[in-house]
Amino acid sequence: MNGRIGSKGSARRAGAALLATATLAALPVVGAQGLTGPSGAAAAGHDATAHKSKHGPAKGGSWQGGWAASPQAPTEVFAPNWSKQGFENHTVRQVVRVSKGGTKARIELSNRYGTKPLRISGATIARTAEGASVEGGSVRKLAFGKQGSLTIPAGGTAYSDSVPFPVRALESLTVTLYLAEPTGPTTFHLASSATSYRAQGDHTSDRDGAAFTETSDSWYYLSGVEVGGGAGVRRDSVVAFGDSITDGYGSSLNTNNRYPDKLAERFAAAGKPRSVLNHGIGGNQVTNDSSWAGEKGVVRFKKDVLSEPNVGTVIVLEGINDIGGSGPTYPGGPTPEVSVRKLIDGHRSLIRQAHARGIKVVGATLTPVKGSFYDTPANEAKRDAVNDWIRTSGAYDEVVDLDRALADPTDPDRIAPAYDSGDGLHPNDAGYRAMAAAVDLRTL
Known part of the structure; x- marks a missing residue:
């Protein structure tokens, strides 16, 4: 053939x-622990026993992956990036393209290689415009167990709450994270073939990208965008x-x-x-x-x-x-x-x-x-x-x-x-x- x-x-x-x-x-992966603090429910994620049979109804709940990247331990083997130093009072804006659409969305965040709890002080999702800018009126705040922030323990994975967000197949989305507290070295994905953006202070709800003056060709903490509803x-x-x-x-x-x-x-x-x-x-x-x-x-x-x-x-x-x-x-x-x-x-x-x-x-x-x-x-x-x-x-x-x-x-x-x-x-x-x-x- x-x-x-x-x-x-x-x-x-x-x-x-x-x-x-x-x-x-x-590098070495630590098993996911779930969340601590008010948003523990968000750590439930996917059923670890899913996919036991080829037959019958779909396993894994009402979600399907729209986009994903495998988490990695911090490294600068090829060129400097933000993984080893981490973040403090920074907003990180990252652009991804989903392969499938739906009527609702949520994000997956990974602290798989973290050596201490990771505090996410705020997060949004929006439709991508150009560069670090997003489409006006498209910014949606993300919650975690109905809270605006969350703490992910070292080795843990977290999912945001579902947000109504109609999205088309092959549409680019922008996920923005505010990291107010020192993170230490980060879980990331080194070779994104995409530009990520960084700003000082909290710019999670900004429409334009003027504050995002630093760039990197890696993804940080973001390991998935999932979609549901639709067809x-x-x-x-x-x-x-x-x-x-x-x-x-x-x-x-x-x-x-x-x-x-x-x-x-x-x-x-x-x-x-x-x-x-x-x-x-x-x-x-x-x-x-x-x-x-x-x-x-x-x-x-x-x-x-x-x-x-x-x-x-x-x-x-x-x-x-x-x-x-x-x-x-x-x-x-x-x-x-x-x-x-x-x-x-x-x-x-x-x-x-x-x-x-x-x-x-x-x-x-x-x-x-x-x-x-x-x-x-x-x-x-x-x-x-x-x-x-x-x-x-x-x-x-x-x-x-x-x-x-x-x-x-x-x-x-x-x-x-x-x-x-x-x-x-x-x-x-x-x-x-x-x-x-x-x-x-x-x-x-």
Whole structure:
């Protein structure tokens, strides 16, 4: 099926392979504790026992993910940001695009990597205008257990109360947080491919963006925007799980050109908008923790993917950092070498975890690395072996051959020049569009 998701039988017929990933992070995750103070009810979140069966009514309550980002521990491995210093008397304004619409909304905030309780002194949601400005009349104050503020303990996750807020699929929303008290180092998502804004003092209700004079290309504390109402809830959300290629590294800033974004656009263009959530972390590995790129995938899968409401399918694209991480080019220093067998065992663990919740699992072949900093004969041999297993083992419910979708026809071990961001590893905007186009929507 030439670069498209196919049945197990057609997956076995697929040929040789390629896809690459590296760059950005998350560290040891502390289990969520819930809230303290007056807004404890907001911490209830999603039912941890949801998704036990493929059949019957939708699980996970009346919510579906509109947008998501995997929490990470503070790091400045690539460039300075606000994660290590944190905030004090700051307002942080962050722009996200939801994949599905509804008639109500709520936000998810994470203090997963915090070392002390986090005080949120105020929060709003609004429709994005331009930059840090929002549309007039669209600002809605958010409450937490009917209170205007809340405290999230170290390791905790919190959800705002539901607010009536009609939102369309593919609409950009602005979430604004006021952090009056010193936060210390922050839980954040390093590679947002989007601009966040900071101002001194409380500017949660500002319509214009004049006060927001500082910028960052990361998201802070915000880990989800959920929607409800509208056409109703179905158990059909799609989660893209992976590393920097899923995260969108190499895509243009503020353009929503990551491959999960383009996949959401395909659903919307077909007249059937779906929840498509991006849980990629640059540099992440399936089998190894990293000092900068987060907990290994087999551990964070439960926290990031299985905690989402009404998930029906997950697409797994991960493993190239396990293969390349033991070499001198892996940022932050080498991680333990991973054999093909150990990496496959890691993939099998992800599949088992998903199937235990009745979630369909799509395996994506690893994309080309020739000409990149991961390019060695040994690494290429491992990549070929893992891709052969993904294609032919039948372990995954479906296979999407992203290797073929991005490969240079004249040199299949190399990413096609038209799809290369310039490092031989990460796609550019056109490459991410090609990845999304390779997914057969009928199989999701």
